[in-house]
Amino acid sequence: MRQLFTRRAVRLRNAAVAVTVLASTALGAALLPGAAQAADTPLRDLAAAKGVYVGNAVAGGKLSGTPAYAAIAGAQFNSLTPENAMKWGSVESTRGSLNWAEADQIVAFAQAHNQQVRGHTLVWHSQNPNWLTNGGFSATELNTILQQHIAAEAGRYAGKIYAWDVLNELFNEDGTYRTSVWYPALGTGFIANSLNWARQADPAAKLYINDYNVEGIGAKSDALYNLVKSLKAQGAPIDGVGLQAHFILGQVPSTLQANIQRFADLGVDVAITELDIRMQTPSTDAKLTQQAADYTTVVKACLAVSRCKGITGWDISDADSWVPSVFSGYGAATLYDEGYQPKPAYRAVATALGGSTTSPSPTATASPSPTATATPTTTATPTATATPTGGTGGCSATYSVPNQWNTGFSGNVVVACAAGSSLSNWKVSWDFGAGQQLTQAWNATCTQTGTRVTCTNAAWNGTVGSGGSTSFGFNANWSGSNPVPAVTLG
Structure with missing residues (x-):
């Protein structure tokens, strides 16, 4: 995520234990009948049938504190990305004091729900701890600090991560390298070094470079393309490219599929890693229809290229989205509305993945109650209720x-x-x-x-x-x- 996205750090919460998350998940879905069954088949199963994954970014506090959020996260997606929990500023705000609580919680949730995890992110210019950003370290010291950080984090989750966003947002809009704590202090050598250190720490994980505004063909995506080509020529372990895909309504690049294909032709995988499509609020039926069409375009572009491995959304619902706090007057960017009800975009994604075209299930919600008995939403027994019998x-x-x-x-x-x-x-x-x-x-x-x-x-x-x-x-x-x-x- 770009520099503006640092506002997500304010939503970081330390989770107590993963069991609280897991205990709330299915109950939340039962008490919120419209929340997780807009299609006959969950998105994760539709995606798997197409040979891709469908994921979302999650926060530990929401998983443990919002039943509908946890229910959707567990039932609809087969891949999760920690929204903030694995960023350097979250895990090591004080030098030498490592806090893995929220990251561990999300990994445990994913394992319990048979989901893969995209690790996000090891090397970034933003959301770094103050001690690192303002430490006045020499190039030699920075190199050692970076190597130790990658070894510690990638090593901790070795074998549990499907793919790492090893390097995030390296380029300016004109394709020049972004000035950061790493560049120009370490030159461009830190890029290949970071990939090599990540491979050493977690040999099984796919290693990605991730960026925004590189979804269509242009100066910035050209710079990323040339970097990947160079890294491949050097023999650096680069396995994939992440296209963040933070789009504005009606502005999905016409060259998206061609761009995915040209990266694939370099011999790397491609993933849509942070998809949302924002609109000027309030939403209208016409805007929601356009949003659904835009989501369809993205999904179909990915499915058209064999090396496009999956699509990850950024935030479960409009209630959780980062967009309104950053882009004044914009929002409604996700698949679910603020009440965790599926939007037309959800149906569009399901249909693009091969699901049915029947209408979404009812959108009425029920407020969770400690004494409520959950009524299952099923196609065969819509009013059946299980009561305690033992x-x-x-x-x-x-x-x-x-x-x-x-x-x-x-x-x-x-x-x-x-x-x-x-x-x-x-x-x-x-x-x-x-x-x-x-x-x-x-x-x-x-x-x-x-x-x-x-x-x-x-x-x-x-x-x-x-x-x-x-x-x-x-x-x-x-x-x-x-x-x-x-x-x-x-």
Whole structure:
């Protein structure tokens, strides 16, 4: 993100534990029926069928504090990018004192939801700690500091990151190198060095250079193209180019696909890494229609080039977007509105990825309540509600289906204890009555033998205190019908 984007730092929050995030995810989707099922099939499944990923940028505080946000993040996307949590100023605001809490939280959330992570970002001119920016270091000292930082961060998450935005926003608009703490102090050699150090620290990750206003062919994208070509000639480990794609309504470059193709022809992957399409507010039906068409253009341009690996949006909903705080009078840039309801752009993305063209689900929302019983939104049993049927000393388990599509569904089970009751470990069981087959689970260990499904607590969420609760989720296949089973808690 460019210098203006530093306002996102104010939204950084330190998350306490990843389990809070996971416990809120499926419940949030159940309580907000329009939030996560605008298409019959989640975006992540549609994208996977096309051989690409679809992702979004996330913040730890939102994952743990906003159920609808967490529900969408977990159900709709198969790739997550930490919005701020991995930036240097976040992890090492004081020299030598490393804070990985939020980054760890996001990685744990992604692992629990079978998602990949794009690491963002190791080397940038912005959102660096004051001790680095104003440290007065010599070139030799800067080189050592940079190497140590890349080794520490990329090394910590080695094997857990799909791709690193190793270098972010290297160029000015005219294609010259941006002045920063790194350039001209280290010359241009820090670019290849950073890639080499990242490869050493995390050998399996794809290594990217990421920038904005390089989506169409022009002076800035030419400079990036020539850099990548040079790095390839040097034998530097450059695997991909990230095109941020912060667009204005109606202004998607006509050369987007051609530009993606020319980078691919250099032998590197390409990804759309920070997509949003802002408009002058308030939005209108005409603007939303144009926005949907613009999102379609971007998705189709990526799908048309075999080395375009995926598309990541920047911020889940308009309520979370950075745009209004930076561009006065602009906003409404994401796939979801401020109430976490899908916009026409969501339907356009789903359709471009091969989804159905049926209308989105109802957009009414329900306010979360600690005592509410979740009513699943499903195509087969739209009013079915699972009630506690098994209990242990005042504790119970509630099964719901917050999201269902053509051949599969996401289930959620809440384990709760009334005041005066508690659990130190738990096991929840049920029988699928219509041939459903479990495919994956998170926040619990689940197995299926015949029709019987048994789920036991994970290492971190076995204890449920007095008046407390935890939850776990799962995906499964279904055909014909998907009745809600009776559950037992043992």
